[in-house]
Amino acid sequence: MSGGWPGGQACLPSAQMALDLVNNRTDILPDYELELIYYDSMCDPGESTKLLYDLLYTEPIKTVLMPGCSSVSTLVAEAARMWNLIVLSYGSSSPALSNRNRFPTFFRTHPSATLHNPTRVRLFQKWKWTKIATIQQTTEVFTSTLDDLEQRVKEAGIEISVRQSFLTDPAVAVKNLKRQDARIIVGLFYETEARKVFCEVFKEKLYGKKYVWFLIGWYADNWFKIKDPSINCTIENMTEAVEGHVTTEIVMLNPETVRGASNLTSQEFLGALMNRLGGKNPEETGGFQEAPLAYDAVWALALALNKTVAPLKAKGRRLEDFNYNNHDITAEIYRALNTSSFEGVSGHVVFDAQGSRMAMTLIEQLQGGSYKKIGYYDSSQKNLSWFGNDVWIGAGPPADSTIVIEEFRYLSQKLFAAVSVFAGLGILLGIVCLTFNIYNSNVRYIQNSQPYLNNMTAVGCMMALAAVFPLGIDGHHIHRSQFPVVCQFRLWLLGLGFSLAYGSMFTKIWWVHNLFTKKEEKKEKRKHLEPWKLYATVGVLLAIDVLSLMIWQIVDPLHITVEKFTREAPKGDLDVLIQPLLEHCTSEKMNTWLGVVYGYKGLLLLLGIFLAYETKSISTEKINDHRAVGMAIYNVAVLCMITAPVTMILTSQQDASFAFAALAIVFSVYITLVVLFVPKMRRLITRGEWQSEQQDTLKTGSSTNNNDEEKSRQLERENRELQKIIQEKEQRVSELRNQLVERQALRNRRRPSSGTNQNHSNPSPPSSQPDPKSLLPPPGYPNPASDNHSSLPPSFSNSSNLYQADSKISRNHCHNSQIPLLYK
Numbered sequence: 001m002s003g004g005w006p007g008g009q010a011c012l013p014s015a016q017m018a019l020d021l022v023n024n025r026t027d028i029l030p031d032y033e034l035e036l037i038y039y040d041s042m043c044d045p046g047e048s049t050k051l052l053y054d055l056l057y058t059e060p061i062k063t064v065l066m067p068g069c070s071s072v073s074t075l076v077a078e079a080a081r082m083w084n085l086i087v088l089s090y091g092s093s094s095p096a097l098s099n100r101n102r103f104p105t106f107f108r109t110h111p112s113a114t115l116h117n118p119t120r121v122r123l124f125q126k127w128k129w130t131k132i133a134t135i136q137q138t139t140e141v142f143t144s145t146l147d148d149l150e151q152r153v154k155e156a157g158i159e160i161s162v163r164q165s166f167l168t169d170p171a172v173a174v175k176n177l178k179r180q181d182a183r184i185i186v187g188l189f190y191e192t193e194a195r196k197v198f199c200e201v202f203k204e205k206l207y208g209k210k211y212v213w214f215l216i217g218w219y220a221d222n223w224f225k226i227k228d229p230s231i232n233c234t235i236e237n238m239t240e241a242v243e244g245h246v247t248t249e250i251v252m253l254n255p256e257t258v259r260g261a262s263n264l265t266s267q268e269f270l271g272a273l274m275n276r277l278g279g280k281n282p283e284e285t286g287g288f289q290e291a292p293l294a295y296d297a298v299w300a301l302a303l304a305l306n307k308t309v310a311p312l313k314a315k316g317r318r319l320e321d322f323n324y325n326n327h328d329i330t331a332e333i334y335r336a337l338n339t340s341s342f343e344g345v346s347g348h349v350v351f352d353a354q355g356s357r358m359a360m361t362l363i364e365q366l367q368g369g370s371y372k373k374i375g376y377y378d379s380s381q382k383n384l385s386w387f388g389n390d391v392w393i394g395a396g397p398p399a400d401s402t403i404v405i406e407e408f409r410y411l412s413q414k415l416f417a418a419v420s421v422f423a424g425l426g427i428l429l430g431i432v433c434l435t436f437n438i439y440n441s442n443v444r445y446i447q448n449s450q451p452y453l454n455n456m457t458a459v460g461c462m463m464a465l466a467a468v469f470p471l472g473i474d475g476h477h478i479h480r481s482q483f484p485v486v487c488q489f490r491l492w493l494l495g496l497g498f499s500l501a502y503g504s505m506f507t508k509i510w511w512v513h514n515l516f517t518k519k520e521e522k523k524e525k526r527k528h529l530e531p532w533k534l535y536a537t538v539g540v541l542l543a544i545d546v547l548s549l550m551i552w553q554i555v556d557p558l559h560i561t562v563e564k565f566t567r568e569a570p571k572g573d574l575d576v577l578i579q580p581l582l583e584h585c586t587s588e589k590m591n592t593w594l595g596v597v598y599g600y601k602g603l604l605l606l607l608g609i610f611l612a613y614e615t616k617s618i619s620t621e622k623i624n625d626h627r628a629v630g631m632a633i634y635n636v637a638v639l640c641m642i643t644a645p646v647t648m649i650l651t652s653q654q655d656a657s658f659a660f661a662a663l664a665i666v667f668s669v670y671i672t673l674v675v676l677f678v679p680k681m682r683r684l685i686t687r688g689e690w691q692s693e694q695q696d697t698l699k700t701g702s703s704t705n706n707n708d709e710e711k712s713r714q715l716e717r718e719n720r721e722l723q724k725i726i727q728e729k730e731q732r733v734s735e736l737r738n739q740l741v742e743r744q745a746l747r748n749r750r751r752p753s754s755g756t757n758q759n760h761s762n763p764s765p766p767s768s769q770p771d772p773k774s775l776l777p778p779p780g781y782p783n784p785a786s787d788n789h790s791s792l793p794p795s796f797s798n799s800s801n802l803y804q805a806d807s808k809i810s811r812n813h814c815h816n817s818q819i820p821l822l823y824k
Contacts, residue, residue: 217249260343460500
């Protein structure tokens with residue numbers, strides 16, 4: 001019997017040893033002798049096709065084909081069924097060869113590469129890795145292996161986060177692994193490409209205590225020390241890069257001292273093989289690790305052929321009757337191989353339904369430049385035998401990715417405590433002001449300041465200060481499930497507090513402007529201010545806020561969201577990153593709602609500033625503190641207009657945002673309370689008005705307020721009438737002054753001529769002298785002194801002579817110039 005053999009340097013001697021032993025065992029094939037015909041295809045599918053045809057069309061007839069490489073086995077096994085040939089491989093690991101429909105007559109003593117995957121998954125679970133990365137050479141064997149691995153890790157709940165592949169140059173693929181923070185990396189490639197990969201690994205520093213590489217275990221033990229002209233890394237570089245990597249390899253040499261079908265132990269087999277190699281270094285001999293598999297493959301074939309003797313003899317046939325058209329003999333050989341079970345030098349030999357070898361997996365780790373066995377895994381029994389001698393550069397197995405520790409950012413407790421103290425003191429101040437205002441509500445000065453509106457202002461200020469406490473409460477104080485309730489408290493306390501406090505002040509300034517900046521005829525109609533109008537105005541502002549907040553919470557309620565920041569590396573050489581998180585109260589359309597609320601409140605603030613400016617010079621007893629209200633509105637408006645946009649910008653900085661918002665509330669409230677209430681307290685205390693007013697109120701009863709108001713209105717009307725009369729009289733005085741000046745000027749021009757005539761005439765009779773009473777000034781003006789004009793008012797200093805010289809000015813004229821002045 002003969003068979004074709006394309007194999008490695010160490011596999012051929014091992015197969016020849018097996019043939020020699022088999023041929024010497026007459027109990028196996030007493031009438032036959034196995035012959036091995038050897039060709040080296042160099043794992044080239046094209047070359048193997050030529051050699052296959054040479055084997056098939058040259059004598060003798062071949063019974064079994066025994067290819068080595070997966071690429072050659074794929075081609076040979078797919079074509080062999082056309083010649084009814086059995087294919088038995090010793091070195092093919094491609095998972096694709098497990099397809100019985102495509103390769104119906106294929107068997108292999110080398111387990112499928114997918115047998116590594118259960119071991120890898122078990123190691124991932126042992127070291128608690130849930131995220132891995134892969135890099136593969138783009139060949140069918142590695143692609144199918146990776147597909148199987150992906151299916152298995154998915155079932156185990158493990159994620160392949162990065163999957164890279166390359167054809168000849170792995171540089172880009174390795175850089176991608178580095179960029180995507182790959183830590184646990186499974187490499188699937190041949191030995192020559194492995195050197196290229198790890199040269200790039202060294203350049204990218206993708207090794208060390210943070211990384212673990214999983215490689216195939218059938219490379220030569222010194223594969224990384226072999227000089228390769230295709231890479232530009234030294235042996236020292238390669239040795240540094242590969243240190244600590246883990247390999248999984250099918251157990252190719254029985255670890256137990258058991259004599260099997262060949263009557264050799266595994267150690268005796270190695271000794272005989274070394275003799276056959278003639279002293280060659282096993283690490284530098286290709287196929288050395290697969291030599292036990294080749295040895296057992298020959299024994300599996302011999303034992304299977306032995307099983308076919310009796311069935312064929314019963315059918316009147318022999319093995320030498322085989323030809324490429326004889327299907328019956330092929331079927332008997334297939335049946336015999338499929339039921340094979342014996343102890344070989346590689347361990348227990350048995351085939352599964354797909355013709356693949358079932359075997360244990362050896363786990364090794366490169367420690368100090370040499371491979372050390374650290375465990376075995378039996379996938380059929382799911383049993384892991386662990387030696388516990390694994391070595392790591394760090395304290396233990398690295399993490400499968402950078403450990404990200406989520407850390408919530410909380411408000412500074414010192415800041416929160418300090419602001420809370422100020423808010424608490426402000427609430428106490430509000431209570432004092434409210435108590436003062438209620439206690440002195442019967443005092444006329446307090447009554448004229450609209451005390452009920454001031455009470456609303458005090459209550460609103462206390463509600464706004466109370467909002468500071470939920471504003472500073474976060475996950476440090478309460479559970480996350482309770483956070484939406486805190487969000488509601490923030491919104492409602494601040495919203496209603498602003499409406500009460502600012503709304504009551506705005507109402508005062510609005511009505512002052514409405515009453516005292518109108519024309520006379522309109523002002524008289526609205527002179528009497530009913531209190532219910534003030535309360536109604538505040539109620540309207542409050543109702544608008546309540547309605548808007550209710551619509552907001554029904555349509556788009558507040559909920560908690562978590563903002564993620566850029567990851568931060570802590571101090572020290574730790575493989576961890578801090579993921580800062582910050583909780584926010586928000587809704588789906590938060591910006592829209594804030595825009596509506598801020599727009600409405602902003603207009604109120606601007607209008608309040610305008611009204612305060614317009615009424616700054618008005619004095620009224622109806623609302624006697626409107627100037628203080630205007631000052632409070634200035635401060636509140638400025639603080640709110642600065643704080644609102646700043647807090648929106650600083651939302652990601654919890655301390656700054658809280659400080660701006662809380663301190664703006666505190667300062668606004670303090671200024672409002674101090675400006676509105678402290679002057680009232682000071683006046684009542686220093687003047688003692690509350691005592692006299694309260695006594696008068698007890699005596700006169702509640703009707704006093706109404707009488708005082710009526711008297712005040714009457715006096716104001718009389719005052720306006722007298723002011724009109726004064727203006728008319730002043731205008732008349734001005735006209736008379738002008739006449740006096742004109743006549744004095746005319747008299748002065750006539751004086752020279754009249755003086756000359758008087759010197760030649762007789763003196764005037766006494767009756768022509770003016771009446772002294774006619775020279776008296778009008779009532780209310782000082783009497784003129786002789787030759788002393790300085791005592792007269794300046795406006796009459798030039799007209800004193802008119803009373804002496806002008807005889808035409810009679811008493812009636814003087815009476816007409818008298819101006820009756822009336823005083824209140």
